[in-house]
Amino acid sequence: MSSTQGRIKRINGSLVVAEGLSDAKIGDVIHIGSLKLIGEVVRIAGKDVSIQCYEDTSGIRPGEPIFTTELPLVAELGPGLMGGIFDGLEFSETEIWNLVGPFMKRGVKVNPLNRKKKWDFTPKVKKGDKVIGGDIIGSVQETSVIEHRILIPPTIGGKIFDIKKGDYTITDNIATVQMSNGKKKDITMMQVWPVRIPRPYKSRIPSTEPLITGQRVVDSFFPIAKGGAAAIPGGFGTGKTVTLHQLAKWSEAQIIIYIGCGERGNEMADVVTHFPTLKDPRTGKQLIERSIFIANVSNLPVSAREASIYMGVTMGEYFRDQGYDVAIMADSTSRWAEALRDISGRLEEIPAERGYPAYLAERIAEFYERGGTVITLGSKQRVGSITIMGAVSPPGGDFSEPVTSISLRFVGTLWALDTNLAFRRHFPAINWLMSFSRYTDLLVDYWSKFDPDWLKFRDRALALLEEASKIEETARIIGEKALPDEQRLVLLISEMIREGFLVQNAYHEVDAFCEAEKQAKILRLFIEFYEMINPLIKAGVPIDKIREFSSIVEIMRLKERKGLEWIDKAKEKAESEVDELAKQYEILS
């Protein structure tokens, strides 16, 4: 006997235990109590069903009824997503604000997507055409930069029986497909997809293009490929959030999905308020026109944080399937892991390390694996990608804690944030000795466009930085003055690279975004400068003479100057200063 209604037996924080739901399935969405709070089935034991509630359960009593929707948690996908601010369950926070004022209330339900707005739908197929799941049947110009492509849902295929151009809401029928079994299926612009199940694709392909972010330390030293995954761990105050904001603002992805998962309300407010005022350096359009926000701040119920990550990734997959390059920023995956821990603890599961459940690694891997570059479903060849960047907040800045150490196993790029760099206001505080990128070799072709020797110069610069850090260890004991001048030169060059290349001012009009060509050229100049000076030092010119060069400041300030011509000018100046000094010391070059 099946029943869609049951009664609450126990409430412990976000965990609700109920009886009487005989047909409950794991993952079913449940409405709890008279307020109809939303929850999801997480465990079934005999007649008892355990439900993780996504809202505050204060005031709910044992004995109150619960209802099952018999459906899993789904994302609504369709025109209207762009520029939206959603919570972890895809409720529009703007709508909730309009409805109940600036403070959240429980049990409030709004439609994720606007049901009334009409969109101008243009068909791209005609009556009689054969279509399969994943085919584009038409499009809507959602914003001035995003053409929202309407897809045949993965499970449908057949012949177009009817398709109409015109203004429609997302729930109007825009087309009818006659399936091979003769049945007719109506197609609307909105489709739903269960958030915990990855959307299907045809096949995965390797990534060969970098996702240019305009951040020098990222693009030149620790690049991320389109479809790759990166983790960005750092203690508090190391600039995780600012770095992610920078990546969200400037990366070359066509669609940005920013998941604020258990983070600060004021920072989320900053993102959603300031994004609309920012312009994309490439299209000149507003960044908000290609961005979606999921704002699940730290004082919202912890369980909804868990859902917010899946919600964001599902939206990402939907746009990937339309053939877009999507970048997902998740800030922070640690808060999401803590949500897992919280519910696991309430279920009285045996904890593994630091109280986290034993399946933590599995969940983290599943999340990062939903990224990637794929050939999408559909009869025409179409490529789309999801790049995932996950912030990690290790307690006490300790990278050996479970979430950080597990994340490192499943990402291709690590941007390790360093407290000491942050203390010096060296931002982005990405430590060049601890970070890595497994994509560098794949990206050589791209960089060769600007400089055929890119890889050589990049490796040389990294090697110099590493050498400098070793010399610094010695200098810390005997003082810089006691070092041989060759080593002091390495220190000088590494300081120039640090200040003139790695440090990037997020709030400087020019410096905030640095195009790839400029990066390649400046990087080359640092190494060339080193190679110009090295012979002088070897010939006995004291390092203090070199420090007097005015070209040093010129080179270090190149990052702030618009245009590439300055780079050649700085190089000429350096050359003339080198020549002059060589003459003075009668060195033949």
Next chain:
Amino acid sequence: MSEKAGLIYKTTREIRGPLLVVEDVKGAAYNELVEIKLSDGTEMIGNVLDTFSDRAIVQVFGRTEGLELGVSVRFTGELIQIPLSDDLIGRVFDGSLRPLDHMPDPLGAERREIFGSVINPAAREPPSEFIQTGVSTIDGMNSLVRGQKLPFFSEAGLSHNIAAAQVARQATVLGKEEDFAVVFCAMGIKHEEYEFFRREFEKTGALERCVMVLNLADDPIIERIVAPRIAQTIAEYLAFDLEMHILTILTDMTNYGEALRSISVAKEEVPTRKGYPGYLYTDLATIYERAGKVKGRKGSVTLMPILTMPGGDITHPIPDLSGYITEGQLIFDRDLSFRGIYPPVNVLPSLSRLMKDGIGSGKTREDHSEVSNQLYMSYAEGVKARGLVRIIGEVGLSERERKYLHFAEEFENRFVNQGVYENRNLERTLGIAWDLLSLLPEDDLIRVREEYTKKYHPNYVKS
């Protein structure tokens, strides 16, 4: 609290620390307010932490001495609420909002649950109004803005209370006269610390603009769970209903965390670091995140939590998780304090995340942000040189390193160090900064753009 509704049970079967297991209770609401009466007439409140069809686990906010299985437990059917009105301003209460000032119980037409509602992220106004505190380390390098939460991370015995009182006394928004009040919440601090704040506020007349919620060191530990929530509920009401600008001081959050831990232990929860529960982060967030500004409303809640880091360890769970929620931190340093520097703020690990939104041209001064960055970088160099001196002596330093060493000394003595009653305006703070930067080679001022150097560097400014 409300008049006698609800059912009374005398069926407590177990007392475990501050927790009561009450049986034969039919359907107590989660988080429901409970009133407990001892045989000697003592009354306490509590709330429901775990509820079953036939029993409930209640946490008691009060002394556990004298609790017995026969206590009467009344389930009130409502959540913990407090009355709100502007009459609260100027009053002193205990951690459960009972008057300590020999005045009547607080009244108010408006009653609100102390656990509060979350400000919708879409409705939040990003803080951007610079607050001048008159303290150089804050204004110059870790600027505070209205609606921010900026904690003091200190150690036992340092002058964090003096500094907090100084900020409360001096804080102004440039060019504005507005309705302002302080909500002061003490959790487990000593009587003399409280007396200090009271005297300071009294001296400057601030006491009349202050609401005090006090749970002192010898008050029941468990009341510390409700005290900050009562304080923030009052702050929210004053800010967003009465459109006032509120500064909430919560001291000391370490004591709060310990109270939370002791309940968690009593509940036999799986501990994470140092015995603290896994939900410590979220729990702290529900207190801290009630600060901010709301679009379309005038008021603001600015939050200044104070916490003492056990053993000066910033990786301890309380400062660590606080740091992940608050928008920066000011670190008080024992070493600076020994050397007689007040306020002993170590700027290097200190930070204000919202600084950038409150400063710059049109708000403070165009060069503010870059000067601050340059100070950070140069002081870090100086501190590095100081480390060298300890090993190789000052003679071993290069001339450049010696300049930075000198800079660091001067920076601490002239910029960081100031009087308890010295109220420096921002011009003065930035003026000192430029004077200090002029001790360094001009080419080294790489973090400041050239045009600002030309405009503000003492070498170019004709006085």
